[in-house]
Amino acid sequence: FKWHEFIYNCRSTLLTNTVTLFKTEQSTLGSEEWNPWEGDEKNEQQHRFKTSLQILNKSTKGKTDFHVQIWGKAAIGLYLWEHIFEGSLDPTDVTAQWREGNSVVGRTHYSFITGPAVVPGYFPIDVNNVVLVLNGREKAKIFYATQWLLYVQNLVQTQKLHHLAVVLLGNEHCNNEWINQFLKRNGGFVEVLFIIYDSPWINDVDIFQWPLGVATYRNFPVVEASWSMLHNERPYLCNFLGTVYENSSRQALMNILKQDGNDKLCWVSVREQWQPQETNESLKNYQDALLQSDLTLCPVGVNTECYRIYEACSYGSVPVVEDIMTAGNCGNTSVYRNAPLQLLKSMDAPFIFIKNWNELPAVLEKEKTLILQEKIQRRKMLLHWYQHFKTELKMRFTNILESSFLMNNKG
Numbered sequence: 001f002k003w004h005e006f007i008y009n010c011r012s013t014l015l016t017n018t019v020t021l022f023k024t025e026q027s028t029l030g031s032e033e034w035n036p037w038e039g040d041e042k043n044e045q046q047h048r049f050k051t052s053l054q055i056l057n058k059s060t061k062g063k064t065d066f067h068v069q070i071w072g073k074a075a076i077g078l079y080l081w082e083h084i085f086e087g088s089l090d091p092t093d094v095t096a097q098w099r100e101g102n103s104v105v106g107r108t109h110y111s112f113i114t115g116p117a118v119v120p121g122y123f124p125i126d127v128n129n130v131v132l133v134l135n136g137r138e139k140a141k142i143f144y145a146t147q148w149l150l151y152v153q154n155l156v157q158t159q160k161l162h163h164l165a166v167v168l169l170g171n172e173h174c175n176n177e178w179i180n181q182f183l184k185r186n187g188g189f190v191e192v193l194f195i196i197y198d199s200p201w202i203n204d205v206d207i208f209q210w211p212l213g214v215a216t217y218r219n220f221p222v223v224e225a226s227w228s229m230l231h232n233e234r235p236y237l238c239n240f241l242g243t244v245y246e247n248s249s250r251q252a253l254m255n256i257l258k259q260d261g262n263d264k265l266c267w268v269s270v271r272e273q274w275q276p277q278e279t280n281e282s283l284k285n286y287q288d289a290l291l292q293s294d295l296t297l298c299p300v301g302v303n304t305e306c307y308r309i310y311e312a313c314s315y316g317s318v319p320v321v322e323d324i325m326t327a328g329n330c331g332n333t334s335v336y337r338n339a340p341l342q343l344l345k346s347m348d349a350p351f352i353f354i355k356n357w358n359e360l361p362a363v364l365e366k367e368k369t370l371i372l373q374e375k376i377q378r379r380k381m382l383l384h385w386y387q388h389f390k391t392e393l394k395m396r397f398t399n400i401l402e403s404s405f406l407m408n409n410k411g
Helices: 002-026 039-061 075-083 141-156 179-182 227-231 249-259 282-289 307-314 340-344 357-368 372-407
Strands: 066-072 100-103 110-115 127-134 163-170 190-196 209-211 236-243 268-272 293-298 316-322 353-354
Touching: 039 190, 066 075, 066 372, 075 110, 075 127, 075 372, 100 372, 110 372, 127 141, 127 372, 141 163, 141 179, 163 179, 163 340, 163 372, 179 190, 190 372, 209 293, 209 340, 209 372, 227 372, 236 249, 236 282, 236 357, 249 268, 249 357, 268 282, 282 307, 282 316, 293 357, 307 372, 316 357, 353 357
Parallel strands: 066 110, 066 127, 127 163, 163 190, 190 209, 236 268, 236 293, 293 316, 316 353
Antiparallel strands: 100 110
């Protein structure tokens, strides 16, 4: 365990020293440099990077490769693979029956498979370590997820598979009791559970929080930063495109915007009924709103965490997040005491958190006083943070799997 802790510390140091210096220097930002270091500070950063790289190379030299296959049977798997791991998929056609990709993180080789043709019993199992991505948000999805787990249980019992972790899109009220029987702590075979939303089960031992991410099921893309995204004046103070439910905080938000006339300065488009599918036109409209607004308003829905938060980050539009707990069983965990959005807060998300939409007029008045250069610096900080967030999660994910699977390795 200490060995993996050492490797993780090396990786974290390496991540901190490189995420801005090297990753973002390759982006298409034109003549202005992305990274904020100058002169001696920049040289020192490069020196720390080289030192960290040498330590990491020494720590992994001569170690056997670790192979993990990810079975993406929920749309959140695409966020994990394409956004966090920055992996590609072949073929690129999102409607293909079978899609796959490969990536290497440190000493771990990942392969990823997804698509309708990935069904139990109809593809070869040639790895010992698997991560299964499942949707457990509602009853029909839970039935489907359970079939996958029963299939994997048989593979483990017949020793065709040695180790399993699950990434679970949990229920928005954090009612996930159905998976309890499959956890290793309860006599099952799921060694590690990464779960979305602020589940009280989270203990950072065998159950970890995972981000909801962007709505890949609605084809929200991987967004590449551009010079114009950073430097252009954005014509709107804020945006909100979404469903407004009766007697909800979203309705209160709309009333507050109208009272001060700020709805004329913001890109606002609402509907009364939720629509699950996106058209090409509506997706472009939404992306344009994010790109052309300095702030993105993020009222709570069934859960506080929503796709909009991550989508706004992708475009450098600062999320204004309604920081309240929603109804249900989500909340404080054995590790954290200031839910909601614990994962984002623990990683110092540079958002604007408000407890009541009555605070919004003051936020917007302050926004009106900012000059373009201040907004540019804030966009840089947000985009830097979001890249760091994803890279850090990739490293944590890998470290957790290595620590758990290798410690319990029997083959």
